[in-house]
Every structure is written in structure tokens, then in C-alpha cells.
Amino acid sequence: MPLEPLLALLALAAALAMRPWRMLASARPLVHERHGAPSPLWTPLLATLVILPWAWALPTLHHMPLQLQWSGACLVLLTLGWPLAVPTLLAVGLLAALLSPSLGWGDAVALAVWQGLIPATLAMLLGALVRRLMGRHGFGGARMFVYVLGRCFLGTALCLFASGSLWQAMGHPLPGVGDALSLVARWLMAWGDAVLTGMLCAIFVAFKPQWLATWSDDLYVPKAGTPG
Template sequence: MNLTNALIPQSWLLISLLLFAAVLARALFAAPWSVLKKPGIFNLVLGASVAVLAFWQIKASIHPGLNLHLLGATALTLLFGPWFAILALTLTLVLSTAWDGAWQAFALNGLLMVVLPVTVSWWIYRLVDSKLPNHFFIYVFFNAFFGAGVTIAVMGFAASWTLVLAGAYPLDYLLGNYLPYYLLMAWSEAMTTGMIITVLVVYRPHWVATFDDRHYIDRK
């Protein structure tokens, strides 16, 4: 989903801009910047942002604002934690917006495509970490596979209601022609994220901020 300028009511612009700016300011102050001093981590963050941008460009468009593409938010959240995930996805959104020029919709897109999915992904991770046994397969299945699927489904619902409230499309049209396909995307998002995280925690566990061998493997 990428909202265009024409779909956003003028009354929403300032509110969405203030909210997104507040989240970005919080991320800039809360992000553990010292982590970037570790060899390769800074390049990893930039590379991951560009990789997500590539996923965003592989999309199917139904009508203006009704685009279907992989999101990558759960993978970035597990890789870097919530604050760096927000900053990395914001960089991706900047590059994507520079391509299509929908700057008026930038902040609202940021709330829907950056803040919401990272928040959902992080909540799922924290819930799984606190309620379920610390096991490798639980980490991969629930945090990566299940978490990614739920995250993109939640974003699909949020995007649909946003379009309805904005008066861009009627609810019955979105329920019949948009949301079902978004829910199907949840499977692709889950599979892609699950495979990426599985490969990384096996071969490059030090790249995954939320994974620790001693926590999930060594005690088993």
C-alpha cells in the first residue's frame, strides 16, 4: 500500500505529520547508536533498507493507493530492534516517495507502513519471548513466520479502514477487491521473512539483534 496525495484529506496532513515526526524523534533518541560501531552493522542497516525498497518496487497495482507488495518490517525489527527498524524503513519510504513524488502522503504512509508494522512485530516478539519457551524453532516460527503474517494482515486492515475513512474507496469495494488479496500476501510475507531469519540466525546470528545463541540454543 502506498497512499497518493489525492487520497489524503487536507485535514489529515498536519496531524499525521506531527505524529510521525514525534515517532521519528523518539527513534533517533532511543536507538542504540553504539551498535553501529560494530564491524559491518552500519552497512547491514543500509543494505537491508535497499533490499526492502526492492521488495516494495515489486508490486501489483489495482487502483491508486491500492498496491500489493511485501513489507519487510518484521525482518528489520528482528534484525535491528524497533528503533533502528523504524529508521531503516523510513529511509526506504523516503527513497520510495522520491520515486513517485507523493510527499503530502509521506507521513501517513509512514504511520501505516513503518510505525504500525514495526510496533506489531515488536509486540509479538516481546509476547513470545515472555510467554513461550526460549527455543530456536519457537523463535523462528512465532517471531518471524507467524509475526510477519500477522503484521502485514493488520496493516492491510488498517490501510483499508484508512481509505474508507478518507472517503477514497467504499468499504464493500475494498472488502471484495483489495483486503482479500492483502490477506493472501500474508503467506508470502511469512514465508519470505521466515526463510530470511532462519538463514541469518544459522549463519550470521550476530546480525540478528533479537537472537542470542546462549538464550535459544546453548541451554537446550
């Protein structure tokens, strides 16, 4: 079996073993509040399934000298959490293949793995490392900035560039450019993704923290009397 389908199956099996549907089981989607409040994660989930397939399919829908690719995987990970992000990103890859006639199923699976699952998994591991370093009281009142700047902004750039570099090292440079220029392009695209992810997560932290499955007031918002 090729590497990408194997990685996709392993990630999907691990994610389903954690029963991610429990995160959405509080109510049906789009139900009026008087009939039971829907899970807040339905909003980022449905937004991902509507918007992200078009972003993934766009480079194959138009002939461009340099195929710029927006991933969005780290944003999906931060909003949905890893168990729910895995099947969502695989679904995004399949929807992208349906939207673009020139994107084959094998290419869609590879895209879902290297532009979706790998950076999302790296972002999850980075988040675990950040939480371990912080403990309960580390960084004092700066813990919110550690989340926004560390996980959402810098973490997104590093995870996406690491995933793209690994994919290129396995023989998949960007079409039409050399290896060195391809790495530069991946670095710049990672920062573009990071700016958007950091900006949206900062807005969500301020106004819609319930849309961030990886956010915790207890962990990132210092309480009165907490040593700083």
C-alpha cells in the same frame, strides 16, 4: 497535523531517545577487518536502504490492476531492532518517493508509517510477549522454533495483516478493488511477506545470527542440562 506525520515524528523521537547509532558504533561501515571489525548490522542496514525503496516504489512505477506491496518491515525489525528500524524505515519511504515521480511526499510518509512503522512496532510488541511467555526455560528445546515460526513467520503475517486492516479501516483500501477483496489481498500479501521473512531469518539463525539484533543464543538456544 495529519495522523501519519505525527505518528512518524513520535516514533522517530522515541527511537532517537534510545540512541540507536550505538548499535553501529563499533566501527565504520565497510572497513577491512584488520582496521577494526565493522558492526555486523551494517550489512542488513545497507541492504535495506538499497533494496527496500525499490520494492516500495514498484507499485507506483508500473500500472497494475492490483497494487501488490511488499513491506519487509518485520524483517527489518528482526535484523536491526526497533530503535534502528524506525529511522531506517522512514529513510526507505523518502527514498521510495525519490525513485517514483508519482509517489508524493505525503503518500511516502503514509507508506512508511502503515507499511513500515506500524507492523514493525507490532512485531516488537509481539516479540516482548513471546519472551515474557518463554521466560528463561519455557518451551525447552523448541525455543529456536518459537523464534523462527512464531516471531519471524506467523508473527510477520499477523502484524502486517493487522496494520493493513487498520489502514483500510481508516479509509485506505487498495486501489481498484472493493473493501472485501482488498482485505483478502492484504491477507495474501501478508503471508507472502511472512514466507520470505521466515525463510531469510531461518538462514540467518543458522549461518549469520549476528545479522539479527533480536536473536539471542542465551534466550533461544537451550544449554545442556536446561530443563525442557
